Amino acid sequence: MEEQQPKPFVVGLDLGGTNSVFGIVNQRGEILATSSIKTQAYKNVDDFVKAGVECLLPIIEEAGGIKQIKAMGIGAPNANYYKGTVEYAPNLSWAHETVVPLAQMFSDKLGIPVGITNDANAAAIGEMQYGAARGMKNFVMLTLGTGVGSGIVINGQLVYGCDGFAGELGHVTMVRENGRTCGCGRTGCLEAYCSATGVARTAREYLTVSTEDSLLRKLDPEKITSLDVSIAASKGDALAKRVYEFTGKMLGDACADFAAFCSPEAFIFFGGLTKAGDLIMKPIEEEYNKHVLNIFRGKAKFLVSTLDDAGAAVLGASAIGWDL
């Protein structure tokens, strides 16, 4: 009889370039226990999966054993949801030249369904399951970190496209002539301007083209980070504030194009840059409403993720588990 009860927990695995963090999560989005291993301490994927399972089993036992676990969700770079694979991930030593069937490998060891998707998609699903997008059927999630990632939800479903790789909004072209080079090998991408590294780059450019006084001049230009810019801006530094205004305006223009695509109920932002608060969120929303097509003006909400930073990636990954 026991097995006919709905299973109360899922496992989330936030697989990052440095750490791989496992968490046991309940329906309310509470993380009951976590454990972790170093992602790259293993020669090959078999060793990684073996060590992962060894690290995970004790917290599964704490939660009442594998019978209590409905499924497992993985958020990982270069993950393909359709195939359950990690493909040619440049930052993973055991997957950078190959296609790894990671979902199946964990499923074989644990005997439960396992799903996988990329980090930004996991964030969107997490937000829908536990966060700011609860009850929403149409929204766009933008993660502003080292890069710009995205997860798009339409009609209550994540958009994967024909190949599992849809939702790369960091790589729409915002500057068509003389655009900045982007990590993807192209130029003018949103990510080259509106990621944390893009913000630092904008600050360096502003410092170079003017002699305007700024708190940022006390720092080694090559070492300026988006956090430095945010701190200077919060102290009233005019140049730093203009950096955030420029960044926010470009995000607002990009969102206006995204609205023409899917007319979302909300744009939800996650990641380091959102710590700057109104400094970035206000120019985003203002530029959006100034620039968007008439019929969309004033309709969309601009929200910051409500998921706790430390747990957000694990929660996002775990959320995939409920649908499996």
Next chain:
Amino acid sequence: MEEQQPKPFVVGLDLGGTNSVFGIVNQRGEILATSSIKTQAYKNVDDFVKAGVECLLPIIEEAGGIKQIKAMGIGAPNANYYKGTVEYAPNLSWAHETVVPLAQMFSDKLGIPVGITNDANAAAIGEMQYGAARGMKNFVMLTLGTGVGSGIVINGQLVYGCDGFAGELGHVTMVRENGRTCGCGRTGCLEAYCSATGVARTAREYLTVSTEDSLLRKLDPEKITSLDVSIAASKGDALAKRVYEFTGKMLGDACADFAAFCSPEAFIFFGGLTKAGDLIMKPIEEEYNKHVLNIFRGKAKFLVSTLDDAGAAVLGASAIGWDL
């Protein structure tokens, strides 16, 4: 017993600014009969619906009576799928200052379910039901006529967004500085460059900024149409060919951004400009594959609608009926 058989027909209504064409359509996309009225010959929407039903009933009788009709679909400007309404349609005398519950009005008179959507969405649904997108779950339909319209299908469903107005890809911003003014009141929109009127405008610009010989110089510049440009290009006119190349390249760049959004299996083009064939389709595909993010390169198909021009709008509208 008869009524338990699946009903074999739907009605499609292509509601245009000039004519409103009704058609009886079967599952294979064959139009069995049509009839039409002048859209604007009526003082108000009640008279329009009354005249429409009077015009439609004889062809319904021909098809075996209303019991043979599953439902009716309407393709109309400024239509809202969620609400079943036509809203503030500038080109419709009886709906330009008001919200008209057109689907419900036809449904009340006919006693069958009636759905409504805008023209480009209807084209996408028609393509999925009877045309080039049969069997596809993810594609983008672009209609290149007086304006640039779009219908987006993701996971087998048309994208309507939170308000019913999603899929306005003619109004993504392609030129962010000194862009052409667009009919929507903004500047730099795709439509301002890649509609039939945009093509004519590009030709006029090219004729103005150079003294290059061209067949188009024989025409009154103000009266040049996209068809003139197409005819000149097909005769080898270099300037006219460059107009199509410019247009195709911009469409290719736009499609590269759309791929980052939804990674479609195909882009399907419909409308007058597609008559130019390779002159426009080749630069679209070449620019797309040159410019798109690596992971998408070479994956998407670039297709021209396979629906017969005369019937396409009626077929598209009718296709809504099968899902009601």
